[in-house]
Amino acid sequence: MDPRFVDLLTPFLKFLGDQEITPETSLREHGLDSMQAIELLFAIEDTFAVVLPDEDMNDATFATAGSLWNVISAASDTDLTVPDADLTASDADLTASEADRTANLR
Amino acid sequence: MNAIAAGSAAVADPPAPGRLAELTDRVAAVSAAHLDRTDRDAVFPVEALDEMRRTGLLGLLVPAGYGGLGGGVRDLVEACTTLGRTDMSVAMIFAMHCQQVAAVVSHGTERLRAELLPQVAGGKSYLASVTTEAGKGGHLLTAGAALDATGDELAVDRFAPIVTGGAHADGFLVTMLAPDATSPSQVSLVYAHRDQLSVEQTGDWQPLGMRASHSVALRLRGSVPEHHVVGAQGGFRSVVTSVFGPLAHLGWSASWLGTAAGALSRVLRMLRSPENRGRVDLGSELLLTRLSEARRRLDTVHALLTRTERTVSRSADLSLPRIQLQLNALKITAAEECYAAVDGLIEAVGMRHGYLKGSPTRLEHALRDLRSASLNYSNDRLHLADGKLALLDPEVRFV
Numbered sequence: 001m002d003p004r005f006v007d008l009l010t011p012f013l014k015f016l017g018d019q020e021i022t023p024e025t026s027l028r029e030h031g032l033d034s035m036q037a038i039e040l041l042f043a044i045e046d047t048f049a050v051v052l053p054d055e056d057m058n059d060a061t062f063a064t065a066g067s068l069w070n071v072i073s074a075a076s077d078t079d080l081t082v083p084d085a086d087l088t089a090s091d092a093d094l095t096a097s098e099a100d101r102t103a104n105l106r
Numbered sequence: 107m108n109a110i111a112a113g114s115a116a117v118a119d120p121p122a123p124g125r126l127a128e129l130t131d132r133v134a135a136v137s138a139a140h141l142d143r144t145d146r147d148a149v150f151p152v153e154a155l156d157e158m159r160r161t162g163l164l165g166l167l168v169p170a171g172y173g174g175l176g177g178g179v180r181d182l183v184e185a186c187t188t189l190g191r192t193d194m195s196v197a198m199i200f201a202m203h204c205q206q207v208a209a210v211v212s213h214g215t216e217r218l219r220a221e222l223l224p225q226v227a228g229g230k231s232y233l234a235s236v237t238t239e240a241g242k243g244g245h246l247l248t249a250g251a252a253l254d255a256t257g258d259e260l261a262v263d264r265f266a267p268i269v270t271g272g273a274h275a276d277g278f279l280v281t282m283l284a285p286d287a288t289s290p291s292q293v294s295l296v297y298a299h300r301d302q303l304s305v306e307q308t309g310d311w312q313p314l315g316m317r318a319s320h321s322v323a324l325r326l327r328g329s330v331p332e333h334h335v336v337g338a339q340g341g342f343r344s345v346v347t348s349v350f351g352p353l354a355h356l357g358w359s360a361s362w363l364g365t366a367a368g369a370l371s372r373v374l375r376m377l378r379s380p381e382n383r384g385r386v387d388l389g390s391e392l393l394l395t396r397l398s399e400a401r402r403r404l405d406t407v408h409a410l411l412t413r414t415e416r417t418v419s420r421s422a423d424l425s426l427p428r429i430q431l432q433l434n435a436l437k438i439t440a441a442e443e444c445y446a447a448v449d450g451l452i453e454a455v456g457m458r459h460g461y462l463k464g465s466p467t468r469l470e471h472a473l474r475d476l477r478s479a480s481l482n483y484s485n486d487r488l489h490l491a492d493g494k495l496a497l498l499d500p501e502v503r504f505v
Contacts, residue, residue, distance in 0.1 A: 015289035028343060029292050033247070035490070038497045057498045059107075059347055059425035 001069045008043045023066025050075040108424045109212030109348040121175045129161040130188040137193040144318035148311050150274050151318045154196045159229030167207045172223035183360040183415050190364020194475040195318035199271050201357030206233035206279045212349050213337040234275030238268045248290040252283035259329040270321040273307055276300050284340035292340035296330055303328035315474030347425045352418045355433045359440035362479050363407050366444035369472040370400050373451050396454035403447040407440045417505050427495040428505050434488045441479035448472045
């Protein structure tokens with residue numbers, strides 16, 4: 001798990017005491033309640049620049065630090081692919097318009 | 107997740123068509139014979155409970171393999187609606203008992219199920235819910251008093267300010283902090299048979315409505331074996347999400363809808379009766395509009411109740427925000443609309459048949475009972491949860 005994730009999670013787990021956060025750490029048992037889930041979500045989205053899918057907003061995602069991190073990782077992977085694809089697409093557009101320009105010049 | 111979906115053990119062998127109506131009609135008939143007294147004296151409807159025992163209705167959600175009726179969520183909704191038409195206290199007592207049974211069916215250990223469920227099916231065990239606790243402000247998912255583990259036994263010492271039917275229950279499902287819990291959300295649900303506890307009743311029960319629910323304050327002390335933990339130690343939350351919460355909202359809403367539907371039905375019968383036809387102007391636009399309003403409110407609740415029952419029966423994961431939102435919307439809407447429907451009927455028929463005791467419409471009794479609906483797990487609290495849940499579903503998708 002990313003150390004930034006552990007840092008942002010810590011203040012939400014007021015019953016953590018001196019324990020370290022591991023993937024098995026239960027979020028509910030250590031103080032995360034459903035009313036705080038949205039604040040945690042905002043913190044995740046700001047830190048990792050991702051949007052977690054609505055489908056993953058269930059109890060299984062918010063069960064443990066590891067289950068939540070898995071969803072963040074999956075969303076990060078998805079978000080990285082999309083801009084690449086867009087970039088390729090605009091490169092292609094650029095090439096096409098250059099070709100058009102060249103064609104016009106002739 | 108979902109522990110009560112169609113296809114689970116709880117719905118293996120549903121009661122034959124018509125059979126359930128026959129049983130609920132029998133209980134409703136006994137309720138009707140005693141409701142004036144149980145309401146006036148604020149006493150538990152012992153006769154109606156005895157009829158639930160005799161008919162086997164207490165075992166509605168007990169799988170046939172354990173001797174029960176093998177009913178499912180839809181059967182529960184139907185039964186609560188029917189009972190509510192006559193007496194909301196009886197319907198709510200039944201709904202809450204079934205909620206406890208479903209928790210044992212879906213989350214109990216095999217040993218506990220084998221010991222307890224045949225007793226429920228045989229009419230010997232009526233179960234009450236002990237989730238209230240002083241000082242936690244109605245929060246279901248936290249607890250103060252902790253189970254004390256010594257050997258194979260778990261010591262229970264618990265005060266609960268409101269336990270519906272607590273003086274008459276044969277067993278209790280009690281929320282307690284798990285042994286060695288390090289936070290107030292590590293809540294366990296344990297079953298305790300009455301003879302495993304000393305049960306001390308304190309205080310009096312003198313409410314506005316729901317008087318026959320006889321919801322008393324209890325001090326419970328005793329010990330139960332380890333296999334009486336329902337769900338994992340500290341795992342009450344998943345019992346709530348997958349069975350407790352959904353069945354509460356469905357069962358309560360069905361009871362409230364039944365109560366308001368019974369009230370509307372009695373008003374309509376009175377208006378149509380030969381002795382009143384000449385006295386009441388059935389062409390009155392004000393009266394017609396008010397009847398329309400009442401009926402529309404009930405059709406709205408019925409549609410939402412039916413839809414939510416289907417959602418609960420078919421969805422794999424009930425923790426999704428849009429499903430939680432629908433369940434909460436049902437509870438909030440049923441509480442508001444059923445009360446408003448009866449309130450409107452009182453305006454429609456006036457002082458004598460609307461406000462006074464002794465009218466065959468029984469509107470004043472229904473209104474007092476239904477006033478509890480918004481407080482029974484507070485609508486205010488649900489709105490706060492719904493606001494947060496709405497933020498978790500920005501695409502606003504519906505089920």
